[in-house]
Amino acid sequence: MKKFLTYSLCFIIATWQVLGTSAVSQTQTNTSGSNTAITGGYTSNTTSTYQSGSSSNTTSTTNSTTNAYSGDTRVTATATAPSMSAYSQDLCLVGYSAGLSTFGVGVTGGSYKADENCERIKLSKVLNDLGMKVAAVSILCQDPRVFYAMEQSGTPCPFEGKIGNEASIQWLKYDKLRPDYNQYVDKLKVIEDARKEEERKKETSEKK
Numbered sequence: 001m002k003k004f005l006t007y008s009l010c011f012i013i014a015t016w017q018v019l020g021t022s023a024v025s026q027t028q029t030n031t032s033g034s035n036t037a038i039t040g041g042y043t044s045n046t047t048s049t050y051q052s053g054s055s056s057n058t059t060s061t062t063n064s065t066t067n068a069y070s071g072d073t074r075v076t077a078t079a080t081a082p083s084m085s086a087y088s089q090d091l092c093l094v095g096y097s098a099g100l101s102t103f104g105v106g107v108t109g110g111s112y113k114a115d116e117n118c119e120r121i122k123l124s125k126v127l128n129d130l131g132m133k134v135a136a137v138s139i140l141c142q143d144p145r146v147f148y149a150m151e152q153s154g155t156p157c158p159f160e161g162k163i164g165n166e167a168s169i170q171w172l173k174y175d176k177l178r179p180d181y182n183q184y185v186d187k188l189k190v191i192e193d194a195r196k197e198e199e200r201k202k203e204t205s206e207k208k
Contacts, residue, residue: 092118117143134158144180 097110120139127136140146141157150157151168159170171178178184 092116092122134163142179144183147179148183 092115093112094115095112099108120142124136124139127139138158141150147157156168156171159167162170175184
């Protein structure tokens, strides 16, 4: 019985020491932050509350629309005008051509046109080489510019085989046959107006 009491007393003392030791405050040291005393189990709960229909997922949508007119995407066939050339040939011709293309249809064409001035020069040269000088001049006189120049130089163009003053008289008589008739008529109007103005001034001076 004495041994039992001794063992019981030892057990009580040991239990009291353990409980006393656990009751002592424990200190945690943190050199880079704050000191926190932990006295038991530690639980940290983080709760996020979202409104109805919301979630923690974030979705970003970017819509980019470019409204730029790129033109009509339909492509038409190319219409190439034909090459109409008279170069390197002893011909008084001028070539011309044109082309037009649209959706489904393309048209091109070309032709030649005679250069009358070039023909006169060539004919006159041939006649002069053959010794027909009057005929050569007559060919050139078909051009109004040449006819006017010949008249202004005092060497009128030939008229039915007549040259010089005889040809000049015939041109005055049959003036409508002149190649420069329109220019000739305008010149006569200017001369007539100038003559009337001169007569008016003369009469005025005589009255004074």
